[in-house]
Amino acid sequence: MLWFLARRLAAAALLLLLVLSAVFFLLHAAPGDPADLLIEERLTRAERERLRALWGLDRPPAEQYAAWLAAVALRGDWGTSLLHRRPVRQVVAEALPGTLLLAGAAFLVDAVVGLALGVTAARRRGRAADHLIRAGSLLLFSLPSFWLGLMAILLFSHVWPVLPAGHLRSVGAEALPAPGRLLDLARHLVLPSLVLGLWLAGATARFVRNGLLEVLGQDYVRTARSLGVSERRVLWVHALRNAAVPVVQILAVTLPGLLSGSLVTEVVFSLPGVGRTLFDAVLTRDYPLVLGVTAFSAAVVIAGNLAADLAHGALDPKVRDA
């Protein structure tokens, strides 16, 4: 088991390094230069060169990359954001709570709705409800989440103005008592978490349905039924618990979707977060910040996969020994 763990960790570290190297060199290969993009007026060549030298961008990319990697590995120093002129670690740390809040709320929506739809579809396999849910979930997952977001804003903030069009707080909400503040926050979270969560729930529902159908067809379920165990108990206790193993693995698959989906959702709903930080950083070619956010996102995704691998490995010796 230890050997398995060590191998997986080493592979994860290597993967992270590969991702970062690819991002670094692709970003440098893309046209554009922070010296041009950060400033809204045009600089002369001399001024641009002066700034590039000040920011260390006049050195060859390989040298910049080596220096960056060494600083991260040896001192844990992620560099200074060119856009914000603050340590990258701080910028990312500040953006994190917003993303966690959105991702958490969206995941809740995803889990509840996805599970409910998946189970319903599996129970009514082949019937109208099943077809409806399958078509609906496919539609949900195929819709671009930014479009879904804009439509939600149009409907619930404009046509029928019951919810705010963005942000996490109302102006002046800090003066409210604690329950009022919480309610205000919840109101602001409804649209973005529904948009992101429902988009993901489309995929989850299909996963749950297929996993459940596979389990429901197995011998032990038939045995349980033949022993007179109630259908409810068969489904929720016996079948779903076994179907849960692949569903837990979906979680690891959902993580990248959750992160990339939150980027778009954060922009559409003006929410603070890692996604928007990355969006701005890429547009302004803020190299250190792009690398910092990418490293963070890649680490989260890789860690999620690693955890799923480990869980799977612990459950299934065939995987562990392979």
Place this chain on the structure above:
Amino acid sequence: MRTAGFRTPPRLLPAALAGCALVGAALAAAGGRPREDAAAEAPARQGPERPVRGGTAVIGSNADISGVNELVVPATLPTDEVLFRIFQHLVEEQGDFDERPPTFEPQLAEAWEFSPDRKTLTFRLRRGAVWSDGVPITAEDVRWTWQAQTHPDVGWTDASAKERITDVQVLDPHTVRFHFREAYGKQLLDANEGVILPKHAWSALPFAEWPKSADWFREHLVTSGPFLLASWKPQQELVLARNPRYYDPRLPYLDRVVLRVVPEQSALLTMLRNGEVDFLSGNVSPADVPAVRADPDLQLIAYWFKLTVFVAWNNEDPRFADREVRRALTMAIDRQTIVDSLWGELARVGSSPILANIWAHHPRLRPLPYDPQEARRILAARGWRDTNGDGLLDRGGQPFAFELTTNTGNQQRADATVMIQEQLRRVGIQAEPRVLEFHTLVEQLDDGTFDAMVTGIGLDTSLDFTSFLHSRSVGDGNNFPRYRNPEMDLLLEEIQRAPDILQARGKLHRLQEIVARDQPVSFLWESQRIHGANRRLRDVQSNILFSLFDLEEWWMAPAR
């Protein structure tokens, strides 16, 4: 005032997104004052109402400020808009540069005077002005600010404004003298560039540390303007509150101004319409204007601006090197139809780099007529004929075909390329529209590897066109068309040397005549700046320079 404006800020979602989001033009620069033009709209008439103190105004902006120390953070328009309300300049440039050369009102300096040879400029500072921590603002602050602005370690992007200032001398705590290498037209503008910074608070940090210490300045923030920065949550909102130590105790009228960052254009408009924000700065697209006009709670504030949009022909390309060909191209483009369909009455056809609302605009200049017949005739005389009957003009076996590029995130420009394609096809020219990501576009502009491009520039208030039209600005400045003309170079240098731009009016007219003759670019449109505001918001003084100009005099009428 150095003004931005040759591009849209890279803050909109990418093209695919922008299209669906009905994103309109995102102009890059600041506001202008409501004028009497027939098509311009003034804010709701206030009548004899007296300003009311108190209240909160919420401003929606598509970008956040980048930091509190303008010397080290990227110079973006939202940053300037906010920093100029919490920090002060020596004098305040007024937004009337369309009517006359820039004028100034006292800010930290209450009087200023040139020496007879104009090589020194002396400011007398306001007595009684203090920093937000109560420490008096003195001439030492002014001198130290200049030292910070010009220090190489600080890396201020606007440091070139101080190139011709040789010293800043403290005569007494309230008198400071700027020494110049020579006399020239922009001396006061250059001396005044940049806000005055608190020496007593910020000199503790060595200049070498400045570029990576944006947080330090925020933690040690001491300001001088009518507003204080009460709080700032990056990417979310910042709150300005009344500065009780501001030298004019009447102002500001508003207790608080909240700036909310909303990157998505259509969400911003929804927020204005459902009352979540009170003011939308320059972000109303022409397509949204009817909705704002129809809303009884909203007012539209629109006025002629300083941005001119054109097709830049690559003058180095043999196809576009001949000015007669460029004239023919201009005449083959039906600019009025483009303006009518994209902007309605909110724009007009351009004819000159000095926009029609600016005092130095040539009064007899008219756009070249739309005349495809004449265009065909000129092109034929220059050897462009359809010899093989394929419907396309050709010369030396080469068809007249080229790429017409523009940047992503600007729907009007993208639409214009398609309309131009259709119009040029009628005279036998094939223009292939191409929308490029902004960075790729900049690279093509620098290297001269484009054919023709729909782009624009923002007018500099000093009417210095060196960066746009001088041959030395080819590939190094805003000379996008790569236009070279020794006569123009000389003229530009003469205009720049004139001690008073008013005396250069004749030369500025000559400049426009040359541009009209040579057609280095085909001017498409000059558009209005369009803000949306809640009707309760009064005395909004947005002008060509800033949307939030005189924010301290805005006030909120009580709800009825």
